[in-house]
């Protein structure tokens with residue numbers, strides 16, 4: 129995966145980093161977007177990777193990379209991890225607590241961090257989105273905005289990689305089960321989110337900007353399943369779940385308040401609230417955003433029968 133093209137005027141000479149001297153700290157690096165950001169920056173930026181278990185980071189380390197142990201619940205570990213850091217990528221993922229963001233922001237202020245790039249969500253500036261997860265992200269943004277830190281908010285629509293959740297049933301039964309099969313979502317490739325994050329972390333002064341990140345088209349599960357079926361050269365059936373069935377499935381992976389928030393969000397999508405395409409990502413990257421067919425082609429093996437897992 130290549131680094132995004134530099135924007136005009138971006139200085140790249142070593143020792144003359146646009147953001148000044150200092151390390152870039154990445155969180156969430158054992159997860160989807162943080163791991164992709166680490167791969168983009170590891171070869172030519174001084175990068176510190178934070179994980180609860182840094183032994184999981186060996187595949188991501190490079191000559192200018194260090195791995196540190198740290199936990200959003202442990203302020204002392206954050207203070208150590210943020211020492212000498214000029215810019216940080218913040219990924220939190222527990223909508224039942226604001227403490228993770230509060231601890232990180234307090235430690236970042238104390239350490240003199242200049243720029244926090246926060247992985248947020250598209251729905252934050254959509255007033256009709258009132259579910260728990262969106263309210264949590266809204267609160268996290270408010271916290272950063274009022275902290276005095278420089279900030280950039282990345283507000284992606286649904287990750288295309290969420291459809292990896294279909295991989296097992298596609299492999300084993302040739303079926304996708306979903307609530308709201310026909311509702312479009314301008315879902316975004318996590319590689320594009322990571323490209324945007326890498327640019328924001330390396331590209332000079334923080335600008336207090338919120339970036340809406342969508343894919344190049346609104347695509348429904350029906351259309352995504354058609355893409356997968358063509359790619360796999362075999363039929364993939366789609367079964368519509370009822371609201372109750374979909375919620376029961378979410379409850380196997382999430383606490384009830386989070387499952388309910390995700391259902392609220394799914395109902396909003398079914399009503400057509402998530403189809404709008406935003407040009408910000410293409411403008412920022414200087415190329416079109418990747419489409420679902422491209423994401424699926426590059427992740428085809430996950431859907432191929434006999435792969436295991």
Ligand SMILES: NC(=O)c1ccc[n+]([C@@H]2O[C@H](COP(=O)([O-])OP(=O)(O)OC[C@H]3O[C@@H](n4cnc5c(N)ncnc54)[C@H](OP(=O)(O)O)[C@@H]3O)[C@@H](O)[C@H]2O)c1
Nearest residue numbers: 156157158159160161180199200220248249284285286287
């Ligand atoms: N999925 C979507 O469609 C979507 C859309 C819009 C916005 N978002 C937002 O994207 C974010 C999730 O991004 P993602 O999917 O890339 O993440 P992810 O794959 O869920 O990974 C979560 C990361 O958080 C780390 N983590 C969890 N608890 C931690 C703790 N106490 N201390 C330190 N690190 C901790 C995990 O590390 P370890 O467990 O290894 O320690 C892991 O690296 C959420 O904020 C979500 O609201 C998602």
